[in-house]
Amino acid sequence: MSQPYHHGSLRQALLDAAEVILDRAGIEGLTLRAIAREAGVSHGAPAHHFGDLTGLLTELAASGFVRLRETVEAEAQDVEQSAYVRALGRGYVRFARAHPGMFLLMFRSERLDWSSPSLSAAGPAAFDLLWQQTGRAGNECSDDLQRLIFASTRWSLMHGLATLIIDGRLGAMTDKVPNADLDVLVEKVLDLGFPAD
Numbered sequence: 001m002s003q004p005y006h007h008g009s010l011r012q013a014l015l016d017a018a019e020v021i022l023d024r025a026g027i028e029g030l031t032l033r034a035i036a037r038e039a040g041v042s043h044g045a046p047a048h049h050f051g052d053l054t055g056l057l058t059e060l061a062a063s064g065f066v067r068l069r070e071t072v073e074a075e076a077q078d079v080e081q082s083a084y085v086r087a088l089g090r091g092y093v094r095f096a097r098a099h100p101g102m103f104l105l106m107f108r109s110e111r112l113d114w115s116s117p118s119l120s121a122a123g124p125a126a127f128d129l130l131w132q133q134t135g136r137a138g139n140e141c142s143d144d145l146q147r148l149i150f151a152s153t154r155w156s157l158m159h160g161l162a163t164l165i166i167d168g169r170l171g172a173m174t175d176k177v178p179n180a181d182l183d184v185l186v187e188k189v190l191d192l193g194f195p196a197d
Helices: 010-025 032-039 045-050 053-076 080-098 100-106 117-131 145-167 168-173 182-193
Strands: none
Touching: 010 032, 010 045, 010 100, 010 145, 032 045, 032 053, 032 182, 045 053, 045 100, 053 080, 053 100, 053 117, 080 100, 080 145, 080 182, 117 145, 145 168, 145 182
């Protein structure tokens, strides 16, 4: 059971309890009653603060996007420009590996309310760092379209790599190759996908 909450922090205690359940039992284990039980409060408390399960999951996902951005920013802080995008990728993958349940929830659109102010702000803010433009996609592309192409390419590689890892697919492939190391593989994939400028 979670630590007792202090007066005024019930909302955060409920989000913390939801994340404990998410880590332990996955998205399927998340119900308002289970969250209330984990937090040690009345079963009506989550509905009072979040309305319904979608409201709670939306706020939990929003907090995940804030933490994703913080992780990515910390990884990319003080790196040379030529290594910047690789650092973003390392931060993205590191977050996914450390918080697989949260990571999967953040991209479950059918469970979330993307019109929520917190999620509609936190989601896009987490990806603002991907918009730094480098290179050219072709003279026929506008600057905005080029930025979109580069951001989409970066995100596709980072997200695909993270998803393969947390689903166990990449680890299973690595296990079949003698002396292969998943951490080294991640670095090499990012090096290949995001070569130095």
